[in-house]
Amino acid sequence: MGGVCISSREQYIDRCRAYLGTAQTGVLNLDSTTLLLAYFKTKLIRMERTIIFCMLFFFSSTVLAAASHRAVKYRQILLVIEKLEHAVKDKDVEWLHTPENPVEGCVDTALSCFKNGTLQLQPLNSQVNATFTKAIRVFRKYTIRSPGKQCESSCESYKKKPPKEFLTSFAKLIQKLLKNEYSTQQS
Template structure:
């Protein structure tokens, strides 16, 4: 009987570990769709240029995502008709996406080139796709985010 209980507990724990990474990947994919939607309603002409992290090393993913999140506060909608949707979308992107790995990153947000808002959002989507790949690998013990 004890062996059966231990087996059931082991089975339950292992199934929980295997479902955690796919749930993160789904969450990140939804964020990519949100970012891509924001690209269609963001003001791109006469807008402030934003620091856009490109190809951050794995230890700097948290810093890069935080840089993008802070940059979203400077985005503006194309027109007043999309303003309420725009604000809600930006709030979604401001929520916690990654937890801090605790590693010290050498590059700061200000060290990255400034780009137009649409290019900024394309860079954000690209970074989130990289995070998705790492989240998938995390379920198999290959990465830690």
């Protein structure tokens, strides 16, 4: 392995001597140390460029991954809501406070209301209990960003609706957030 490197260096030095000899630069007696330094300098420059390129690629991919993580989470929540709509008891249950069209600063509060509301849902029957439990577990793990400013409307200020309408409104809000997430990623 060491022999291959030496022969390539020697070939490089010979090529440099031949080029410099024909270029009439006035430097005919170059020693191998000077040519070797020139060889390593070009290798070092290539290596620096490669490292910089790799770092740029890594940082740009982590920024894209961080933004898309939220979108993946929203899609997961949408799927869970679709499953819950068929597994939720809608009659003889307490209606839930249902945020609809929250203003810009109150989205996190609305999400918090939906999260707390989903924890109050009841399964339709014992056959869907396993599906229901898995779905509720997703909502328990979901963390909501803390709002930057205090929202004036609380969960109790929203109108109460049956569980299926509650889930439909929740799905609409998540779809809106997902659409916003994709539009911010593209711009």
